[in-house]
Amino acid sequence: xxxxxxxxxxxxxxxxxxxxxxxxxxxxxxxxxxxxxxxxxxxxxxxxxxxxxxxxxxxxxxxxxxxxxxxxxxxxxxxxxxxxxxxxxxxxxxxxxxxxxxxxxxxxxxxxxxxxxxxxxxxxxxxxxxxxxxxxxxxxxxxxxxxxxxxxxxxxxxxxxxxxxxxxxxxxxxxxxxxxxxxxxxxxxxxxxxxxx
Numbered sequence: 001x002x003x004x005x006x007x008x009x010x011x012x013x014x015x016x017x018x019x020x021x022x023x024x025x026x027x028x029x030x031x032x033x034x035x036x037x038x039x040x041x042x043x044x045x046x047x048x049x050x051x052x053x054x055x056x057x058x059x060x061x062x063x064x065x066x067x068x069x070x071x072x073x074x075x076x077x078x079x080x081x082x083x084x085x086x087x088x089x090x091x092x093x094x095x096x097x098x099x100x101x102x103x104x105x106x107x108x109x110x111x112x113x114x115x116x117x118x119x120x121x122x123x124x125x126x127x128x129x130x131x132x133x134x135x136x137x138x139x140x141x142x143x144x145x146x147x148x149x150x151x152x153x154x155x156x157x158x159x160x161x162x163x164x165x166x167x168x169x170x171x172x173x174x175x176x177x178x179x180x181x182x183x184x185x186x187x188x189x190x191x192x193x194x195x196x197x
Contacts, residue, residue, distance in 0.1 A: 017053045018197060021080050023069050023110070024088030024124070027159060028060035031176050039177075039185035043193075046186060051197055057082065065092050066106035073110050077117055084196060085114045086189070088124035088159060090140070095128065095175075100139045104147065111151055122192055123148050123155040127164070129174065156192045159185060 022028050022040050030038030044056040059076050061068075069089045077085075087110055093103045107123075114121045125144030128137050141158070148155035160177060162184050163169050169181030177185060 017055070018051075018084060019055045019057065019080060019082040020084045020086060020193070021076060021082035021119075022056070022058045022060055022086045022088065023064075023073060023076065024058075024060035024086070025064040025092055026060075026062035026176060027091065027126070028058065028086075028088050028124075029062045031062050032171050032173075033179045033182070037179040037182055039182045039189065042182055042186045043189060046190065050194075054197065060088070063092060064089060065098075066090050066103050066110075067093075070106045070109040070113075073113050077114065077119065082119055084120045084122060084193070085110075086122050086124055086193070087111070087114075088126070090143070091126040091128070094126070094132070094136075094140045097132065097136070100136070100143055103140070104143045107143070107147055111147065111153070115151065120196060121151070121153050122196070123153055124159045124189065125155060125157045127158050127160070154192050154196065156188055159188060161188055 028038070028040055030040070035041060040056065040058045040060070047054045047056060057080050066089045087107070090103050090107060111121050123144050125141060127141045130137065144155055145157060147153070163177050163181040166181065169177055169184070171178050
């Protein structure tokens with residue numbers, strides 16, 4: 001699968017040492033699988049072939065909320081000085097039923113913190129299980145597109161597109177992809193990320 005991923009992007013031109021910072025939750029931290037099986041590590045391997053000077057840094061933490069990410073981001077920006085931020089947060093807030101407006105405000109803080117330091121932000125959107133209701137779910141998932149439009153940012157509307165409804169690619173909790181689902185997530189992310197490189 002890795003050879004397939006690298007082949008898909010082998011024609012892309014090399015970059016000049018760009019740093020990519022991933023700020024996410026368990027979906028990006030590799031919950032329930034080996035660290036080297038997660039989409040971030042698989043993306044690192046794929047990019048190493050086509051973009052060898054790119055550095056991919058994973059600052060994701062399982063259980064992270066948008067508010068927690070907003071608290072951590074200034075230090076992460078200072079330490080890593082990334083060129084691109086992949087922002088994948090909000091799912092844990094949504095699963096706890098936090099008001100969408102408050103989640104959006106925290107995401108806005110992170111976007112503005114990054115943009116103030118000339119960091120390109122890419123929004124990796126999330127959708128929630130149906131048990132939270134259509135009204136809440138639509139407002140939650142819609143916030144990512146709204147933010148992308150407001151700040152003119154690239155957006156992946158649903159990180160788990162093509163994965164979440166494939167039972168064999170999901171863990172028993174129905175929330176986290178297993179190792180089989182990770183390569184599809186890589187393709188989803190690289191489709192948005194590679195043009196920026």
